[in-house]
Amino acid sequence: xxxxxxxxxxxxxxxxxxxxxxxxxxxxxxxxxxxxxxxxxxxxxxxxxxxxxxxxxxxxxxxxxxxxxxxxxxxxxxxxxxxxxxxxxxxxxxxxxxxxxxxxxxxxxxxxxxxxxxxxxxxxxxxxxxxxxxxxxxxxxxxxxxxxxxxxxxxxxxxxxxxxxxxxxxxxxxxxxxxxxxxxxxxxxxxxxxxxxxxxxxxxxxxxxxxxxxxxxxxxxxxxxxxxxxxxxxxxxxxxxxxxxxxxxxxxxxxxxx
Amino acid sequence: xxxxxxxxxxxxxxxxxxxxxxxxxxxxxxxxxxxxxxxxxxxxxxxxxxxxxxxxxxxxxxxxxxxxxxxxxxxxxxxxxxxxxxxxxxxxxxxxxxxxxxxxxxxxxxxxxxxxxxxxxxxxxxxxxxxxxxxxxxxxxxxxxxxxxxxxxxxxxxxxxxxxxxxxxxxxxxxxxxxxxxxxxxxxxxxxxxxxxxxxxxxxxxxxxxxxxxxxxxxxxxxxxxxxxxxxxxxxxxxxxxxxxxxxxxxxxxxxxxxxxxxxxx
Numbered sequence: 001x002x003x004x005x006x007x008x009x010x011x012x013x014x015x016x017x018x019x020x021x022x023x024x025x026x027x028x029x030x031x032x033x034x035x036x037x038x039x040x041x042x043x044x045x046x047x048x049x050x051x052x053x054x055x056x057x058x059x060x061x062x063x064x065x066x067x068x069x070x071x072x073x074x075x076x077x078x079x080x081x082x083x084x085x086x087x088x089x090x091x092x093x094x095x096x097x098x099x100x101x102x103x104x105x106x107x108x109x110x111x112x113x114x115x116x117x118x119x120x121x122x123x124x125x126x127x128x129x130x131x132x133x134x135x136x137x138x139x140x141x142x143x144x145x146x147x148x149x150x151x152x153x154x155x156x157x158x159x160x161x162x163x164x165x166x167x168x169x170x171x172x173x174x175x176x177x178x179x180x181x182x183x184x185x186x187x188x189x190x191x192x193x194x195x196x197x198x199x200x201x202x203x204x205x206x207x208x209x210x211x212x213x214x215x216x217x218x219x220x221x222x223x224x225x226x227x228x229x230x231x232x233x234x235x236x237x238x239x240x241x242x243x244x245x246x247x248x249x250x251x252x253x254x255x256x257x258x
Numbered sequence: 259x260x261x262x263x264x265x266x267x268x269x270x271x272x273x274x275x276x277x278x279x280x281x282x283x284x285x286x287x288x289x290x291x292x293x294x295x296x297x298x299x300x301x302x303x304x305x306x307x308x309x310x311x312x313x314x315x316x317x318x319x320x321x322x323x324x325x326x327x328x329x330x331x332x333x334x335x336x337x338x339x340x341x342x343x344x345x346x347x348x349x350x351x352x353x354x355x356x357x358x359x360x361x362x363x364x365x366x367x368x369x370x371x372x373x374x375x376x377x378x379x380x381x382x383x384x385x386x387x388x389x390x391x392x393x394x395x396x397x398x399x400x401x402x403x404x405x406x407x408x409x410x411x412x413x414x415x416x417x418x419x420x421x422x423x424x425x426x427x428x429x430x431x432x433x434x435x436x437x438x439x440x441x442x443x444x445x446x447x448x449x450x451x452x453x454x455x456x457x458x459x460x461x462x463x464x465x466x467x468x469x470x471x472x473x474x475x476x477x478x479x480x481x482x483x484x485x486x487x488x489x490x491x492x493x494x495x496x497x498x499x500x501x502x503x504x505x506x507x508x509x510x511x512x513x514x515x516x517x518x519x520x521x522x523x524x
Contacts, residue, residue: 118364122362125358125360126356126358126360127360127361127362127363129317129320129322129354129356129360130354130356130360130361130362132320132322132345132349133320133349133352133353133354133374134349134373134374134377134423134427135346135349135350135374135377135378135427136373136374136377137342137346
């Protein structure tokens with residue numbers, strides 16, 4: 001009985017310690033994010049890495065998601081003669097949910113993993129210690145630019161992804177489902193509200209922050225050699241996935257539940 | 259190669275003074291009430307087996323690890339418990355050659371060498387390449403190396419670049435973490451000579467940790483032996499062969515039998 005309670009106690013304490021450490025890491029990073037000196041070159045590199053180089057992956061995901069949505073909604077809508085709702089539902093589904101969430105998951109897999117691996121390797125090869133001895137704060141140089149770039153670039157990616165997703169629906173709608181192109185575009189724009197797009201972009205910014213934070217946090221605290229870096233990469237991606245899905249629910253509730 | 263005034267200034271005020279330093283990881287006590295002082299422009303070599311806490315000691319002095327108790331004074335100023343800004347300022351006094359060189363592999367060699375100077379904005383990026391080439395020349399590397407990346411260099415060249423990076427900021431104190439580990443004997447000799455030469459040129463205080471006795475004999479003015487979290491012997495480099503200390507005797511002759519070996523075997 002005592003042994004069982006010990007296990008529960010230990011697990012709870014470990015869990016709380018981990019949350020506390022992550023929270024301190026976050027606060028520390030935000031503090032350095034907001035105060036000079038800033039490392040513009042490091043920021044530019046991350047903007048390219050997270051934004052520009054993720055475009056193909058996000059674009060492709062959005063294109064096929066838009067296309068498959070059009071097909072499915074057409075089939076589902078046909079059951080109660082509502083085929084004409086395809087453009088409207090495609091654009092709402094993409095801008096509110098699928099655009100930000102799928103882009104977030106793709107970028108977490110691509111960029112979050114790379115961040116954890118790069119920073120983790122720097123940790124185990126003492127490069128992070130070397131930064132400190134060269135009068136450079138590792139939070140400022142490594143973490144702050146990644147957090148800022150993630151928060152800024154994800155909304156841009158999602159905005160482009162939204163357009164490509166709608167285009168995917170448009171292609172299937174006009175080529176396969178016999179929609180008139182003009183009607184399709186008209187219906188897409190007709191019922192779309194600003195909040196649909198804005199809520200998606202806000203989500204994207206939060207997801208970008210979360211992805212970069214998890215990549216940096218696990219990389220920064222990785223221990224041991226190759227195995228430690230591997231574990232850091234896995235943890236960064238898995239926790240980013242989970243946090244994206246959880247925060248997605250709460251942001252949706254803040255925007256739309258009333 | 260040692261400047262003649264070493265002994266007198268060392269007696270006046272130590273450059274680094276450590277008292278009662280204690281550091282434990284969980285239940286594993288690595289440094290236990292350690293006391294040590296290093297004089298101005300002195301070259302101290304700390305010897306000791308693997309896992310005796312040599313690296314932990316250096317990291318405590320550099321502020322990379324926070325000790326559990328004790329005091330570390332650098333130029334009379336307490337180095338423990340500083341805030342981030344004070345820590346950054348203090349870090350400017352130090353230069354360190356890491357065991358694996360720890361070069362930044364995303365940056366070309368010239369940017370690695372001048373990283374500290376660029377961080378402090380002491381030079382512009384335009385000047386940086388020339389400054390890097392001058393520092394690379396000091397460690398016997400040619401201009402072409404400046405544009406290469408760390409992954410393209412051999413182990414010995416990486417160590418030399420690491421040394422060039424450590425001396426580029428002209429620090430008052432230089433730390434060398436196992437400078438010859440993993441190098442062939444000839445390259446070890448080259449690195450040892452470079453260390454002696456550069457420390458002398460800078461007039462710096464040097465602390466080296468190593469288990470390579472040839473290296474210790476070349477670099478050291480004084481040698482300290484770390485065992486079980488404490489300094490168990492300290493003396494000038496000439497005294498090391500006649501120390502009369504069984505731990506030191508066993509270590510410098512690399513004998514399997516002795517006080518250290520028996521404790522490991524038990």
